[in-house]
Amino acid sequence: MQIRLTVLGPRSGQSCDVLVTAPTGTALSAVAGAIAASAGTGQPARSGAAVALYAGTERLPANAVLGHPPLVDGAVVALQAPLGEPATQPSEHTPRLKVVGGPDAGGVHLLHGGQARVGRSAEADVPLDDPDVSRLHTVVTVDGDRMTVADLGSTNGTALDGLLVGQRPVPLHPGELLRVGASTLELQLPRQVGDDAGSPPPTGRTAVPDGEGHLQVAAVATPSPPSAEVQPAPTPHSGSRAMALARRLTSGRSAQARELQRLAEQARALRVRYPDPAEVLLAALGPGPRLWGRGAEHPDALTVRLGLADEPVPAVPVTVDLRDAGVLGLAGAAPQARAVARALVAQVAASHGPSALELVLLTSGEDLADEWAWLRWLPQCRPAQGQDCRLLLGLDPEQQQRRVAELTARVGGTAPRRPTVVVVDESSGRPVRGELTRLYERGAAAGVFVVQVTAEPERLSPTCGARAVLTGEVAAHLDVTLPDGTVVPEVVADGVSTTWAERFARALAPLREAEGPRPRSALPDSARLLDALDLALATPAKISARWAELPTTGGAATAVLGTAADGRCAVDLAQDGPHLLVGGAPGAGKTELLRSVAASLAAADRPDRLALVLIDGSGDGLWICTDLPHVCTYLGSTDPVRMRELAQALTAELNRREQVLGGRDFAAWQAERLLARSRDGAPAGGADGTGGPARTAGPRRPRPDPAPAAAREEPALPRLVVVVDDFDALVAPALGSPGRQSTGSVVRALDAVARRGARLGVHLVAATGRPERTSGGEVDEQAGLRIALRTDDPASSRLLVHVEDAAGVDESVPGRGYLRRPDGSVTPFQTGRVSGRIPRTATLRPTVVPLDWLRMGDPPTRRPVRELGNGPTDLALLASALQRAAESADALVPSPLV
């Protein structure tokens, strides 16, 4: 389990982000010391006892469980002192004042009774960073059920639904719009949230903790627009059309008033349909019914609201559909332009879940990076398509080039991908590196939409399908050019502060879309092979008893891979294979899976009935399996002479088997041999008639074959499994690799095994790190069983298992994979680990690592998983028990091929 926390040091202003990795169910006390040390307290990481940690104003108990609320992804913990003052709990009747438009929009202020002063001053109860607002501008008074508003002698005045308000209080009703400076406020009673326009009741959505640091949010049913949306309405971006309509009203004052009334109603419905920043925040905090409600099919997918226009009636939302625009250009002085860009990004992140949207940020300069740092909490910024980074960020030239290359690779591709919104912020004047023109010109066709932010309108790309240019002395208004060429002037822009954005994004950080009937969380993040084999106590007696129960026809070659959602995940090479191909990115867990396959095959049958040949195409990852008594031959990739010898020996073994079997199938031959032996009166415990009850283990040595004459004359013919790691390094050897000259002969021998092995009782289990290089070869073609562990891209996953899911596997879960069987079924599973030193009751040691947001766009460094203790590995324990079981069963160790 991994969660990201922000730790606030005891001195205010000092904070850092940390990544906490711990086994599920770990108590806070296990990492409290390390958390304190990471915040620079000078405290040694191990002394966790005296550390007081707070979530808000609540002190966290030492036994608080990591991964459960409040300790979920994105949480803030304060060291030694509570964070803020205890808040007065809102009752269900507490009204709230929302800032629904303007340069500092998005605020939601609870009105507990008495006076709430609105103004630019820090003393104001509702502070607004709006230059057109006076220090103390307006006062809203709550007296029981009665609410009033009065101007406080402001410079620019206060208006309520278009009518000026003086210093004498006037009644304020829910839904009325209060204009102060460039800001618009609205009073809301709790029961009203979502009431309008038939949207779901304000019950919020269930967010179920998964104990892994996340809250699962159930999917929204069908993306039907609220009923008000289907009325014929002035589209919000048709401000000028609506103006013309109003001008055409000639039939007297009452008709004109009625028409204006109708337009005002429609504007109100549109404000519900395209929510203001305050509603966006409430959707995230709830989580509310509108969160992640727009999928690809939704009529308003990727439609963003830029602000409010006052023609022909006040407060008509002006929106742009990014699918029409392709590139939306936003130009104007910082920080206003960035405040508007933040509001746009927050809207799409609130309305589209991570399965429907990917967000990428490209910008330069640390100041800008700080302004966008809130993005690090958004689930939509996490790479889910195999991108080589922890977050989809391009904050320096190298990261930018990587991100742009990943995005342009999609242009012209056919793979269906979730839509992507790319923010290119060049408002500091520093250009973003990479081939952006291609993206601007052709990105939309591949589902990549861009929001370009610049300081000057001239710097906007000519490909912008829509433009919004900040105007006016304090840059609070936008001149908007829509994709159809319509110009809407004087739009009061929606802007949000970085503080607002941080709060919004942290609320989203732990949320995940609950999956359907096959929840991914049903799979553990790690599994132990010995548990899956039911050999947690791997004693020789237990193994001997297991072997003694086997049928003696040389039948199964069962390899337990690990754990699937419904229990053990296993394959039978004899029935489902004959061969197994494993693929995955570096570090995905291929070598470990091959070790587990070798170990579980060995546990499944006696060494005289099942032999293993191990080949490392590069490195020596399989060497540690040579303690298994079933291993007759090991080959590394550095000795060209031995490689050629083994290639010849493998082919010779195939030929020998052809001869011995005399045209019969391996299983049929074994059955006949057994029959012959039982006619001779030999016991039926083992393939050579040497089975029977387990005896006390003796030294590991070949025993004289006591089989009767008929069987003794037959040559030994165990099932043979050839396990090959880094097969791609044999197919396409690196320049200068020592065994390069002999790899061709080994590959040809393996091809022969792939082609001829099925009938001869010879199987191949091969791992490839580059499926594109090995695809189409004999080994690939003949592999009926196929596994994709985490892949770098969807195409590799498709090559391996015909689905793209393996590209979405999180890097933090090595060994997670998808198994495809010959019948086309695909099963997710977690590889059972066998080379770990993981005692039955213990797991991985919890760690706390500082996170640097500027480096999250870099390729991640791969750290080996730390293990507990330095005792023997599970593999060593199993191998020793197998050796003793083989000796006590008098099972002959197979002879080496070379």
Ligand SMILES: Nc1ncnc2c1ncn2[C@@H]1O[C@H](COP(=O)(O)OP(=O)(O)OP(=O)(O)O)[C@@H](O)[C@H]1O
């Ligand atoms: N099933 C697993 N459970 C837990 N940890 C695992 C598992 N498989 C692999 N790992 C961890 O991931 C690391 C990488 O695994 P492994 O070497 O098997 O990957 P690989 O795909 O063979 O990588 P490469 O192609 O770079 O050799 C290992 O050091 C191990 O710590």
